[in-house]
Amino acid sequence: MTRDTEQVRQPGICFGRDRGNDRPVLTELYHALQALKRCGKETVIDIKSLPFGSIDEQRLAEFLGKGEVEAVLHALGESRITETAFPGIWWIEHRNEHGEITAKSIEVAYIPGILKSQRDDVAAACRRLGSLVQLADPDGEPGSIET
Amino acid sequence: MGSALEQNLRAITIADRLRAEGISRRGFLKFCASTASLMALSPAMVPAIARALENARRPSVIWLSFQECTGCTESLTRSHSPSIENLILEQVSLDYHHTLQAASGEAAELAREMAMQENQGKYLLVVDGSIPVKDGGVYSTIAGITNVDMLNEVAAGAAAIIAVGSCAAFGGIGHARPNPTGAMPVSEIVTDKPIVNVSGCPPIPTVITGVLAHFLTFNKLPELDELGRPLTFFGQSIHDRCYRRPFYDKGLFAESFDDEGARKGWCLYRLGCKGPATYNACATTKWNQGTSFPIEAGHPCLGCAEPDFWDMGSFYRALSIPTEDTTRTLVYGVGTGAVLGAAAAAMARSRKSKAKALHYKVSVSDLEESS
């Protein structure tokens, strides 16, 4: 049975795996990158929703390649945010605690929003740090408690 | 169930709950991104989803299982619990579910009644299984209450109803000829509440959670097709998204299971595939976390998301074959035609010979006499 399905997955035999849908995405990315350069407009493309065969996605990933930055996010499982060989184009893969992919997207931005420290988290950190600093140094100035 | 704590818990928003569980803002954004993907919405919707979840309260959900095989619940819960679906399920307060709840007997029924009372007009009713109506509905009862009565009672105070599975949506296998129990879909019994039909036998788990997520996030039901199914997941036919479509277009068909064509992955039309007439997300979303779907496994599509798919002709005969016995019609037709034709011919011949019998010989003088 495995042999048969492997046969089916071979590129030469089953055209459905390869739809050549990677090229239009590259064109879209080019225009998005231009928009970023010109007026700072950010774009997100959801790869999971595109009619991709597995070969299309592979080709796209190979073409975009890897850049200088690779970030791992540990929240509800591991996520990888990688800058591709084209600065401004980021490849984002979200996984859950079981390692399964829950979202896959390409973001065109100076920095993907999710990498920045989030306002709510910073506010919570202020509170936490403030109270810890107070405990550690009772003579010091009380940490400002922001809400 | 009616404690102040529970009521307070219901008052806080979903975003608050996630934060209380220790999920960071980044985790929350990841959750929103995955939810958007699940609902097949554009990533540009993520901020809107985040905003909506920040204001959304935990809805109470009552799940009623009627004349069903429990396959829909199994489909939902047996999927290797990916976190996102778990999270969504955890965001709803599942106040009543036969298979999943710990309580049983009268305690369970009491829990249901209290949940209904507290959330009058606001709770979500999920139904799986068809509802038998024949003979007063005796063919399926819970705690002595017929399914029909229970459905009407609970539906009265519901905000909306999600009919999960082809049985609840269209009547399913119970509804198949000759329908001995008088099985009915939810929509033919409850006519005054918004109903979403999430059909499939069973439905794809992500489709169920996608609909729940939509309700959770936007507090309304998604856009529906003519059969009441969410367009996002049921807007395309299997055929239009099938990876074997190039073979159909070229006319390359498998002729029997595991023959050469089948091994090459050719189209399964001749094996009875109902893909062209079936709308579902199997060909794109697939099953078992995107592993495969029936056609990819070499089996023709049964059309299980469509009404009365059990009565659409054999699963293994092509869509172009009529569902009833045409050969029998042909034979009877020829027989009838022969009898009627012979009768007509006999009548015509008898008229002809009668006319001939009226002939008599005349001579020229006879004719001259009469004129």
Next chain:
Amino acid sequence: MTSVEFLAWVRGPMFQIAVAIFVVGVVIRLIEIFALGRKADLSKPRGGETMPGIKTIVRRSIPDPGTFKRSPFTIVLGYLFHIGLFITILFFVPHIELFHDVLGLQWPGLPTPLVDAVAIISIFAMLAILANRLRNPVLRFLSNGEDYLVWAATLLPLVTGYFAFHRMLFPYQTMLGLHILSVEILLILFPFTKLMHFFTSFIARWYNGAAFGRRGVQS
């Protein structure tokens, strides 16, 4: 009625009704024709009947040069659409599945893109036939309601089939339902209209050939 119910109805009871009317009607008419018999020919036969009859069926499948010169358009278009129609009906794989189920016979089909091309050619041939019939004063004079009805009944299955395959005009379930319904209409009209020429033209050719053959003349 939803599109699903419509498709289930045309694939179900309606198909049986149409086939029943078709078969009963055709059989009655054929029996009537054969039972009518011929006037007894009391002359001495100068040749056989069977072989000349069969030969005439074959020979009259090809038009004689005179007829061709007089109305080339009608002849060419007629051949084009008739051959095209039979190819699309008999050599499209989903149709072969239908015949296999009903008659128990199976034969290899043609590649779908080829059948598709033949279908579109046949459709255009039929449209040209109508245009010719309307433009030609003699044909126009001779044509009545039945002629146009039969033309429409033959064109509809081709057009609806083409639309269904290419997912055009209506959603597939509706379009396929309309295609099957159009075939059912054709089947029902069959025994009551000149569509009977499907059978009677061969019978007529045989009778003619047989009669002439008996007299020792080629027909």
